[in-house]
Amino acid sequence: MKITVCIGSSCHLKGSRQIVEKLQELIADKNLQDKVDLGGTFCMGDCTNGVNVKIGESKFSLSPKDTEAFFENEVLNQL
Ligand code: FES
Numbered sequence: 800m801k802i803t804v805c806i807g808s809s810c811h812l813k814g815s816r817q818i819v820e821k822l823q824e825l826i827a828d829k830n831l832q833d834k835v836d837l838g839g840t841f842c843m844g845d846c847t848n849g850v851n852v853k854i855g856e857s858k859f860s861l862s863p864k865d866t867e868a869f870f871e872n873e874v875l876n877q878l
Contacts (some may be wrong), residue, residue, distance in 0.1 A: 800835050800878065803853045807842030810849035815839075817863040818850055825870045834878055 802822065806815050819839065826835050843851045848860045854873060861869055 800874065801855060802835060802837050802874070803840045804837070805841070805843045805849060805851040806839040807846065807849075809842070809846035810851060813850045814863040815850045818852065818861055818866050821863065821866040822870065825867065825874075829875070831874075831878070835874065 804810075804815050804819050804822070806819070819837070822837055826832060826837060840853075843853075843858070845851055845858070850861050850863075852859045852861050852869070854877070859869060859873065
């Protein structure tokens, strides 16, 4: 599974870095390094809805506090 977090400047200001760090931590906790490929991308052109995170082609709108729920519902449940 490929997860891409927008690290463009608007999403960065809304906490994309915390989201990336939290996801890294959750992936490591569950030992999913070989199942989940976490990456960053520049502006996705949808800054008002940031922080934008994609799983494949599906786009999600997250804030740092939603990261854990997102991980459980959209990542763990889909693996
Ligand atoms: S900076 Fe993330 S969509 Fe523009």
